[in-house]
Amino acid sequence: MILMGRPLRRFELINAGTVDEAVRALSKYDGRAWPFAGGTDVLRVLRFRPLPEDLMPDALVNLKTISPSMSYIKEEDGVLRIGATTRLADISRDPLVRSGYQALAEAAEAVATPQIREMGTIAGNISQLPQCLYFRKPDDRFHCARKGGSVCYAQSGDYRYHSIFGAVNNCIMPNTSDIAPALVALGARIVTNKRTLEAEGFWDVRVPGNTVLDRDEIITEIQVTRPPPGARSKFLKFAVRKSIDFPLVNVAVVRGDGVARVALNAVAPKPYRAYAAEEVLLGGGSEEEAASAALDGAVPLQMNRWKISVARTLVKRALLMASGRGAEGGGP
Amino acid sequence: MSSANAHGGRQDSSGSPGVIRLTVNGKRYEFKVGVDVMPFTALRELLRDRLGLTSLKEMCEGEGVCGSCTVLVDGRPTLSCLTLAVDCDGKEIETVEGLAESGHPLLEAFSRNYAYQCGYCTPGFIMSAKALLDRNPDPSYEDIVRGLSGNICRCGTYAAILSATREAADALKARRGGGGL
Numbered sequence: 001m002i003l004m005g006r007p008l009r010r011f012e013l014i015n016a017g018t019v020d021e022a023v024r025a026l027s028k029y030d031g032r033a034w035p036f037a038g039g040t041d042v043l044r045v046l047r048f049r050p051l052p053e054d055l056m057p058d059a060l061v062n063l064k065t066i067s068p069s070m071s072y073i074k075e076e077d078g079v080l081r082i083g084a085t086t087r088l089a090d091i092s093r094d095p096l097v098r099s100g101y102q103a104l105a106e107a108a109e110a111v112a113t114p115q116i117r118e119m120g121t122i123a124g125n126i127s128q129l130p131q132c133l134y135f136r137k138p139d140d141r142f143h144c145a146r147k148g149g150s151v152c153y154a155q156s157g158d159y160r161y162h163s164i165f166g167a168v169n170n171c172i173m174p175n176t177s178d179i180a181p182a183l184v185a186l187g188a189r190i191v192t193n194k195r196t197l198e199a200e201g202f203w204d205v206r207v208p209g210n211t212v213l214d215r216d217e218i219i220t221e222i223q224v225t226r227p228p229p230g231a232r233s234k235f236l237k238f239a240v241r242k243s244i245d246f247p248l249v250n251v252a253v254v255r256g257d258g259v260a261r262v263a264l265n266a267v268a269p270k271p272y273r274a275y276a277a278e279e280v281l282l283g284g285g286s287e288e289e290a291a292s293a294a295l296d297g298a299v300p301l302q303m304n305r306w307k308i309s310v311a312r313t314l315v316k317r318a319l320l321m322a323s324g325r326g327a328e329g330g331g332p
Numbered sequence: 333m334s335s336a337n338a339h340g341g342r343q344d345s346s347g348s349p350g351v352i353r354l355t356v357n358g359k360r361y362e363f364k365v366g367v368d369v370m371p372f373t374a375l376r377e378l379l380r381d382r383l384g385l386t387s388l389k390e391m392c393e394g395e396g397v398c399g400s401c402t403v404l405v406d407g408r409p410t411l412s413c414l415t416l417a418v419d420c421d422g423k424e425i426e427t428v429e430g431l432a433e434s435g436h437p438l439l440e441a442f443s444r445n446y447a448y449q450c451g452y453c454t455p456g457f458i459m460s461a462k463a464l465l466d467r468n469p470d471p472s473y474e475d476i477v478r479g480l481s482g483n484i485c486r487c488g489t490y491a492a493i494l495s496a497t498r499e500a501a502d503a504l505k506a507r508r509g510g511g512g513l
Contacts, residue, residue, distance in 0.1 A: 005393045005413075013371035013418060040396055043414045046372070047394050060371075062419065089408070113482025114460065115399060118408040119415070243481035244397055 009046045011058055015065040019220060023193050025061045027216035035218050036060035037085045038120035040112075041128040051208055052139045052147055063218065070220060071121075073097060080224040084123035088179075089114070091122060100226050103233035103252040107182035110237045113244050123219040125179040126190070126202065127211050130269075131246050132173040133158055135208075145170040146208050161248055164300040164307045165268035168205040173269060175203060175210065176246040180271040182235050183222065184263035185252035191221040203270040230257035234322040236314045249307055251314045255281070255322040262294055262319070267311055277315060287323075291316035352421040356383060357430030369417045376401045376412035379427065387428040387455035388412055391484065399483030400456040403427050409463035409482070428455040431462060437503035438462060438496070445496035449487035457483045461497045471501060 014033070016022035026033050034057040036042055042060065049056060063070060063085050070083035073094050080101055082091065091097055092108035111117050111125060129135075134142040134153040143149035152170050154162050163172040183190075183199040190197045194217050204212045213219070227233060233254040239245035247266040254261040260281035262274040274294035281290045291312045298308055320326030350365045356379065363369045369378055374394065379385040392398035394413035401412045404426040432439060438458050441447070448454045457480060464471060464479030471479065476497050485493065 005390050008372040008374060010370075010372050013416065039416065039419075040411075040414050043374075043416070044395055064419070087408075113397075113399065114463070114479060115402055115409045115411045115482040116396060118463075119410055 006047050008043060009049055009056060011046065011060055013060050013062055015062045018066060019193050019218065022061050022063055022066060022218055023216050025059070026218070029059050031215045033057060033059035033061050035063055035123075035127075037063045038087070038124045040116050040120045041124060045129065048136065049138055050136050050147075052143065055147065055208055075100075075226070078226045080226065082122055082222045082224075084219040084221060085121045087118055088120050088122060088125060089117040092117065101186060101224055101233065103182045103185055103235040103254065104179070104224065106235035107178045107237075107250075107252060110235065110247075110250070111178045112246075116244075122179060122222055126177050126183065127213070127219070128177060129208060129210055130173045131176045132162070135173055146173060146205075148207050158303075159301060160303045160306075161266075162304055163268045164295075164298045164304055164311075165272060166299050168269040169207075171205055171269055174266045175268070175270055176266050177271070178235075178237060178247055178250055178265070181250055181252040181263040181265040182233075183224070184271050184273050185254050185261045186224045186227065186233060187254075187261065189223045190219055191223060192217045192219050196223075200271075200273055205269045227254055228257035228259060231259045232256055232322045232324070234318045236318045236321075238310050238314055249311045249314055251311070251318050253315070253318045253322050255319060258282075260290075262290065262315060264294065264311055264315070267298075267307060274315070281319070287316045287319040290319060352418050354420050354422070355424045356385070357426060357433065363417070365418055371416065371418055373417045374413055375403070375405075375410075375415040375417045375420055375425075378417035379403070379412060379425070385427050385429050389452050389455060391452065391486070397484075398453070398456075399460060400453050402456040402459040402483065404459055404463055407463065407466060409460050426459070426462070428458050431458065436462065436500075437507070438465070438500040441496040441500040441503060442493070445492045445499065447489055447492040447496040448485075449489055453483060453485045453487075457485065457493055461493075461500065464497070465501055465504060469501060469504060471498070473498075 014025045070085040072083040074081050075096055088108040088111050092105050098105045132154055134144050135146050139147055142153050145152045154172055163174050188199040190202045231254055235252045237247045237250040239248050249266050251264045260278045262277040264272045276296045277290040277294035280293045294315045295308050295312055300308055317326055351362050353362050376388050380388050389400040391400040396411045396414045402409050403412045406423050438461055460480050460483050468475055476494050
């Protein structure tokens, strides 16, 4: 047999038939089993082993085998309901999402590559472990703060792409989900087997996790109330390449009909809602003023100061586009 | 009621390790989980090592960033390095070998346009192009660029790849007998 490259670390695969079965399996393994659906992040972790052995999963709980399927998009009583394992490609193509929830469709279309969008799910995108040069290297090279160590190597190393709003738990790794800011701006709710969370309160900075979910908790559905008829939403992303890259800064806004919401990501360890910008807009301020206010309180370092001007421009551009005054196309 | 199954495949009534059944390029295969295929076997390894489908390449060490192991799983362009073989139970898989058997115009178009130099990325590109044309039979230049943006050609033959894909779209259109000059 020809072995190609690095093999996946060994694990058990548990095909859950119901949400209850999935939850039971997760609690049985008590943190050593991870939920599994699209696999584009989980299998990368199992192949490249960035985490110390005691944090690597021994089992994956397959959520795609759950019946009834958690892959669906529907709208009921003005609320968009997307099942947890719905593929990003299906979301970006869906006429319903594209018509009333543009920022979400655009965010789904901005993720990685066509293949990864066909594989990756909405719940996986918002729960993915974030990106950092040091965090993603094997544990014996960088046992960083997010792996239970005491040092953040980025802070004294290459932090060009990291947080401009400071550290949380000594980690400046930014949250790199494209879907997250769209959900925050649209005021989405994340439904799990235990509770319903406001999108804004969904993320956390843990070792090594990225969400407030318990070990035996899985997302079952994402809900978004349809924005009022006069409101429009917009998502913009800045990255080095047009394909495959994680965001260096992204932004989602909802505007019009008395609504003003602005959310950024990849600028802080958690998705960042720019309340100051929203207040400026509701008080009749300009896009320019709002964009400037969005970055109030930023504490960049020498090498990631550039993110401020990029973020300001993206916020302004997204707000102008959402109000029908900005030119489409011609990315940043 | 089905019970959670730690073998990652179908469990038969005797409770012995499950089997997975896949259709690859129109042929049906059955693999015993734990014997022929392990839960941690990537689809790419199964297709290459058990079925000899060597069109599946590896450029990026299985990180999902190069696209050279792209196959279609139930019509979706999929990275076979980041897909578990046991997770493909009941699914239909297509590789370039299947397109060669059926004489898909993409192969001839790639050949005529010299849409490769070393050829290592070609099978992945062709599968992405197949997925694109299946969904969008008349793609614009931008549609093709977007549709193939998950594949990397390190020789830089992109311009020829884009022309070849457009040419294949025209050939398929002619074959369907629709429109044309």
